[in-house]
Amino acid sequence: MAAAADLVVPTLAIRSSVAVEVWSSAGSKQPFEPKPHLPREETKSSRSICFSPDGRYFAYSNGQEVKVLQASRDSAASWPTKCVLPRPKAFYLQFSPRGSYLCTWEHYAITKDRPEGSPNLLVYDVATGVEVFAIVQKNQTDWQPSWSADESIFALVVGGEALFYDLGEGAEKGFASTSRKIGGSRGGMLSLGPGNCPPFLAFYTPGAKGAPSMCKLYKYPALGQNQTVACKSFFQADRVEMLWNKRGSGLLLLTSTEVDKSGASYYGNQAVHFMATKGDTCSVPLSKEGPVHCVKWSPKATEFVVVYGFMPSKAALYNLKCDVVFDFGEGPRNCAYFNPFGNLIVLAGFGNLPGAVEVWDVTKREKLANLKCADTTVFEWHPNGEWFVTATTAPRLRISNGFKVYHYSGALLHETMWPQGQELLGIEWQQFADKTFIEPKITKAKHEGIKSSQPEASKKAYTPPHLRLLKEGKNPEKYLPQPSIPGLAPAAAAGGTNGNKRNNKNKQRSARKNVNVVNGGDADSVPTEVTEQVAPIARQSPVFVAAEERRQPPTPRQKYQPDNAADQPQIPHGQGQPNGQNISDKERKIRSVAKKLSDIKKLKVRRSQGENLELNQLNKIKMEAQYLDELKALKLSA
Numbered sequence: 001m002a003a004a005a006d007l008v009v010p011t012l013a014i015r016s017s018v019a020v021e022v023w024s025s026a027g028s029k030q031p032f033e034p035k036p037h038l039p040r041e042e043t044k045s046s047r048s049i050c051f052s053p054d055g056r057y058f059a060y061s062n063g064q065e066v067k068v069l070q071a072s073r074d075s076a077a078s079w080p081t082k083c084v085l086p087r088p089k090a091f092y093l094q095f096s097p098r099g100s101y102l103c104t105w106e107h108y109a110i111t112k113d114r115p116e117g118s119p120n121l122l123v124y125d126v127a128t129g130v131e132v133f134a135i136v137q138k139n140q141t142d143w144q145p146s147w148s149a150d151e152s153i154f155a156l157v158v159g160g161e162a163l164f165y166d167l168g169e170g171a172e173k174g175f176a177s178t179s180r181k182i183g184g185s186r187g188g189m190l191s192l193g194p195g196n197c198p199p200f201l202a203f204y205t206p207g208a209k210g211a212p213s214m215c216k217l218y219k220y221p222a223l224g225q226n227q228t229v230a231c232k233s234f235f236q237a238d239r240v241e242m243l244w245n246k247r248g249s250g251l252l253l254l255t256s257t258e259v260d261k262s263g264a265s266y267y268g269n270q271a272v273h274f275m276a277t278k279g280d281t282c283s284v285p286l287s288k289e290g291p292v293h294c295v296k297w298s299p300k301a302t303e304f305v306v307v308y309g310f311m312p313s314k315a316a317l318y319n320l321k322c323d324v325v326f327d328f329g330e331g332p333r334n335c336a337y338f339n340p341f342g343n344l345i346v347l348a349g350f351g352n353l354p355g356a357v358e359v360w361d362v363t364k365r366e367k368l369a370n371l372k373c374a375d376t377t378v379f380e381w382h383p384n385g386e387w388f389v390t391a392t393t394a395p396r397l398r399i400s401n402g403f404k405v406y407h408y409s410g411a412l413l414h415e416t417m418w419p420q421g422q423e424l425l426g427i428e429w430q431q432f433a434d435k436t437f438i439e440p441k442i443t444k445a446k447h448e449g450i451k452s453s454q455p456e457a458s459k460k461a462y463t464p465p466h467l468r469l470l471k472e473g474k475n476p477e478k479y480l481p482q483p484s485i486p487g488l489a490p491a492a493a494a495g496g497t498n499g500n501k502r503n504n505k506n507k508q509r510s511a512r513k514n515v516n517v518v519n520g521g522d523a524d525s526v527p528t529e530v531t532e533q534v535a536p537i538a539r540q541s542p543v544f545v546a547a548e549e550r551r552q553p554p555t556p557r558q559k560y561q562p563d564n565a566a567d568q569p570q571i572p573h574g575q576g577q578p579n580g581q582n583i584s585d586k587e588r589k590i591r592s593v594a595k596k597l598s599d600i601k602k603l604k605v606r607r608s609q610g611e612n613l614e615l616n617q618l619n620k621i622k623m624e625a626q627y628l629d630e631l632k633a634l635k636l637s638a
Contacts, residue, residue: 010382011038011071012389012403013058015049015426016418018042020060022079022430025414032405032414037078039069046425047091052099055431057082057126059102061090066104068126071430083129087122095126096147097194102126103145108138121145121156123175133165133175140607141618146192148199149248153192153220155201160188162203164220182223189240192220193248193277200229200277202251204240213237215253217275232281236269239619245301250320251275252284252304254295258619272306274322284322288314293334298362300342307336307347315347317362326365332356339385341439344368344408346388350376357390359408361442368444369410375400383432385440387413394423395611403427404452408442411449586634593631600624 012023012032021040023032034040045063051071052058058079059068066085072078089106096103101123108120119134121143135158137143145156152168154175164180166173173179183190187206192199198220207213212233219229237255244251253273270292272284286292288309297304303325307315315328315336332349333356339345347358355374360367373379378391382405391403401424402417418424583591603617613621 010384010387011430013049013051013060013428013430014403014424015046015060017044017394017423017425020046020049020062022058032416037076039079041067048093049426049428050093050095050102051428051431052095053097053431054099054433057095057099057102058430059093059095061087061093064088066090066093066102068102068129073432082126083124085124085129085131092143094144096151097149098151100126100151101132105137105140105143107140108136123154141615142189146190146201148192148197148220149194150197152197153199155190155192157183157188157190160184160186162188162190164223180221180223182218189242191242191244191251193244193251194246195248196277200248202242202244202275204242204253206237207235213240213255215240215242215273215275217251217277219277229277230275230279230281232273232275234271234273234283236271241295243295243297245297245304246299247301249277249301250297251277252295252297254292256292258623272308274320276320282322284318285324286314287316294336296336296338298338298342298345299340303342305336305338305345307333311353328358328360331358333358335379337379337381337388338362339381339388339408340383340437341385343439343442344385346379346381348373348376348379350379359410363442368408368442371406371410373404378403378427380427380429382429384437389427389429391424391427393427394425395609398423400454407447407449409445409447411447412452413447413449415450415452415454417453586637590631590634593627593634596620596627597624597631600627 010025014021014023019040019042021034022038024035024038025032039058041060041062043062045061047061047063049058049060055071055073057068058071059066066087068082068085069079070082085102085104087104087106090104091107092105094103094105095101104122104124106120108117110117117136119136121135121137122131123133123145124130125132133154135156137156137158142157145154147154150168152166154165154167156163161184162182163178165175165177166179167175183203183205185205185208189204190201192201201218201220202215203218204215205213212235214231214233216231217229218227232253234253234255236257238257239255241254241256242251243254251274253275254270255273256270272286272292272295273281274284275281284306286306286308290308290310290313292306292308293313294307295304303317303319305315305317305328307313309330311332312330313333314330315333316324317326317328319325328347331347332353333347334353335346335348335350337346337348343361343363345360345362347360349356350373355372355376357369357371357373358367359369359371373390375392375397376390377393377396379388381388386408387405388408389403389405392401394401400417401422402415403424404412404416405414407413600621600623603613603621607613607621
């Protein structure tokens with residue numbers, strides 16, 4: 001297999017605001033770039049790109065249709081069109097496990113001609129391009145149907161009911177009608193396990209009226225009430241994410257609630273549970289309070305990692321008995337990524353974290369590299385297990401778009417920054433069948449790389465504007481604006497004698513200190529005589545006063561007002577301006593619910609503009625009807 005792997009040319013599929021294209025590299029020391037024989041189509045309307053699991057096919061939408069190309073591993077071969085599907089509004093694409101079928105999903109819509117709505121989840125035969133299945137699937141989250149590893153079973157949940165279709169040899173009905181059904185309660189979720197044929201499957205039923213939520217394991221086709229292989233019940237679960245290991249023998253459940261009723265966590269309440277097809281179940285022990293950021297199985301299927309807890313979060317490796325076998329310690333992390341062989345893992349802090357990346361040797365339990373990948377929105381290991389790509393993409397971030405390819409040792413192998421005025425929207429490695437690559441031998445040797453063209457974040461301490469002027473020997477008052485503050489005289493706005501007592505106290509306190517000590521930074525280079533002459537003027541500048549005010553603990557007059565204050569219920573005339581002490585519990589609840597509805601309205605606008613929302617944001621949108629009812633009830637009882 002090694003010889004075959006040596007001939008594999010790695011490719012990256014790229015979706016941008018101007019085109020869909022595939023880039024290739026001639027080797028680990030060669031840059032990724034477009035090639036004349038590789039596909040490229042100019043389009044500003046592409047919503048999705050997708051490789052089949054074995055890398056044989058590449059599909060993408062262009063706003064007019066969906067094209068499926070025959071991918072090639074030959075460095076000189078072209079990628080001919082396999083089929084074209086008439087789906088101009090396709091939003092998501094997904095291949096079946098063997099690439100025989102392509103599923104497309106688009107937003108559900110009602111028209112005058114079809115008030116009942118048209119099917120928005122469709123399945124096509126890739127070999128012929130023929131539509132073989134269509135159904136209405138309104139859910140954007142968990143829209144994907146489930147498949148058995150051999151594609152003999154196709155299943156999906158509609159209205160809380162799991163529908164099964166037999167597609168194997170000798171099956172008479174196929175996609176025409178269901179062969180079995182289970183469930184029926186609203187909010188049910190289904191997941192077929194990989195590996196086994198026929199497969200094990202998990203079906204989740206949310207709790208209601210004080211009853212716990214339930215997840216049951218079955219061995220297809222035995223789906224009777226008394227034929228469960230394992231069962232796990234739990235409370236505090238508005239939602240569950242089901243994660244199978246590669247063999248389909250173990251299942252992890254990440255349960256979460258929208259709101260933590262105890263008020264201990266902004267993130268709601270989360271827990272991790274384990275179920276085995278042998279019948280064992282248990283809760284995964286977590287030694288630190290806080291949210292569960294990430295749960296990932298190792299491709300070896302015998303261990304998994306959990307990143308959890310308030311920052312700095314913890315990361316731990318567990319075995320199939322849910323015992324901790326290694327503690328990675330604490331750090332600014334919220335993501336974990338195993339390479340395809342499970343012998344390397346990346347722990348990283350993306351999103352609202354600064355982008356610290358740690359590469360660990362899982363077998364030897366030692367850290368190999370530390371690097372910084374700020375503003376990363378996409379991370380993916382290459383199938384060879386040695387490289388990974390990080391990218392900054394829109395609409396999450398619309399500036400500094402681009403991607404970088406790294407060696408696991410931390411060496412930068414490639415970098416491409418997107419031109420100004422264009423946006424990088426998505427990027428994916430071409431996939432390959434199992435055993436195409438051999439497991440890489442992990443060493444501590446530093447791989448040769450290139451130097452990034454992007455400037456490193458400055459480690460120099462921040463210098464406030466008035467101190468920058470001091471260092472240049474200029475008068476701050478001559479260059480800084482003097483804005484008026486509503487309700488205050490100009491002298492007070494500038495920090496004069498008519499200012500409020502808090503500002504006067506700030507100036508008295510700062511007068512007892514040297515300016516360069518108060519502001520930290522690198523003001524030590526300012527000559528003492530200049531500091532003594534200009535410090536009184538600098539302390540009266542609006543920038544300095546504002547900075548000093550930010551250092552003080554908030555007073556009732558500084559109480560935070562939300563950005564959408566205009567959407568908040570108004571206090572009846574004559575009651576004066578409310579503060580945190582004279583608002584009734586009912587008014588406080590009305591404000592809280594109104595703010596949630598305002599947030600949901602903004603999220604729906606972003607979704608309608610084509611932005612991919614986070615999972616918790618989509619869950620919040622689902623709560624809109626409940627919040628509307630709650631607000632109506634509160635106003636009626638007023």
